[in-house]
Structure formats: C-alpha cells, structure tokens
Amino acid sequence: MTTRTASCRCGQLKVTVTGDPVRVSACHCLNCKKRSGSAFAVQARWPAEQVTVEGQSKSWVIVADSGNPGTFHFCPECGSDVHYEINGKFDGLIAIPLGAFDDPYFASPKFSVWEKRKNDWIDIVGDGVEHTL
Numbered sequence: 001m002t003t004r005t006a007s008c009r010c011g012q013l014k015v016t017v018t019g020d021p022v023r024v025s026a027c028h029c030l031n032c033k034k035r036s037g038s039a040f041a042v043q044a045r046w047p048a049e050q051v052t053v054e055g056q057s058k059s060w061v062i063v064a065d066s067g068n069p070g071t072f073h074f075c076p077e078c079g080s081d082v083h084y085e086i087n088g089k090f091d092g093l094i095a096i097p098l099g100a101f102d103d104p105y106f107a108s109p110k111f112s113v114w115e116k117r118k119n120d121w122i123d124i125v126g127d128g129v130e131h132t133l
Contacts, residue, residue, distance in 0.1 A: 006100035008080035013055035013073075015083050015096055017046045022093065025111035028118040029065040035072070035081055036097065039119045042109055045093040053083065065114060 007014040021044035032041035057073040064070045068088035074081045083096045098104045112124035116133045124131070 004106065005102050006082060006096045007102070008055075008075035008078050008082050008100070010075060010078040010080075012077050013057050013075040013080070013082050014053070015094075015100070016052045016054070017096065018050045019046065021046055021107060023090075023111065024098070024107045024109050025113055026109040026124045027113050028116075028122075029114040030117060031062060031064055031070070032114075033117075036099075039122055040124075042098040043095040044098055044107055045090060045095045048085075048092055048094050051083070051094045051096075057082065065117075 001018050002020065003016060003018050005014060005016050023045045024042070026040050026042045028040045033039060035041055056076055058076045059071050059073050061069055061071050064086055066086070066088060068086050070084055070086040072081055072084040080100065081097060082100055083094050085094055098107065108126055109124055110129055112129055112131045115131055
C-alpha cells in the first residue's frame with residue numbers, strides 16, 4: 001500500500017497517509033484562496049482512519065462558502081496549513097493541501113469546485129474533470 005507524507009515548512013507537523021485519495025479537487029472559494037494565498041487551492045482527501053498526524057498543531061474553525069464549518073490545523077511554529085476537515089458532505093475525510101506533500105505531483109484534480117468564484121484566466125483541464133459552480 002502506498003504511503004505519502006505531507007508536512008509544514010519547518011517539518012514539525014507531519015501527516016502520513018496510506019492508500020490513494022478518495023477525492024482530489026481544485027477549489028476556487030474565497031476561503032481556499034485566502035488559505036493558499038493563491039487564486040485557487042488543490043487538496044486531496046482521505047478517510048480519517050488512513051491518516052496519521054505527528055507534531056503539534058493549532059486549529060481554527062471557520063464556516064465555509066458551503067455553510068459547513070471547517071476545522072483547519074496549522075503549525076504553531078511556521079504557520080503552514082497542513083490538514084483540515086469540512087463537516088457535512090465530507091464528514092470523516094481529512095483534506096491535505098497537495099503542495100504540503102513531499103511529492104506533490106502524484107495526483108491531479110478530478111473536481112473543480114466553486115467555479116462561480118474562479119478567476120477568468122484559470123482553466124482546470126484534464127480527462128474527466130468535473131466542473132461545478
């Protein structure tokens with residue numbers, strides 16, 4: 001079974017996942033834009049039982065554009081956002097920003113969501129990518 005590791009910039013907070021993600025998505029909501037500091041964010045999700053967290057984290061809760069609360073976990077040393085959960089449709093899944101992985105090239109988005117907030121100069125392309133407003 002495949003094992004992958006994601007971490008914060010200083011390496012203090014690490015997440016190890018086993019198996020393949022159940023969902024990889026590019027999100028254009030305002031929260032993801034602010035979280036990533038970019039025009040969109042890409043994250044992969046795993047069932048919680050396939051995720052192991054090591055190190056200290058702080059958490060912060062915000063209501064997402066979907067209306068569901070999200071709990072974001074970040075390193076108290078360097079501030080990197082390493083993993084999060086969104087209640088509702090994604091209960092029981094832990095999302096990890098693709099860029100936090102040691103090898104961030106293992107997956108590509110199959111979903112492009114909140115496209116009503118997508119910058120008009122962005123196109124998420126690929127075979128079978130589902131686009132939702």
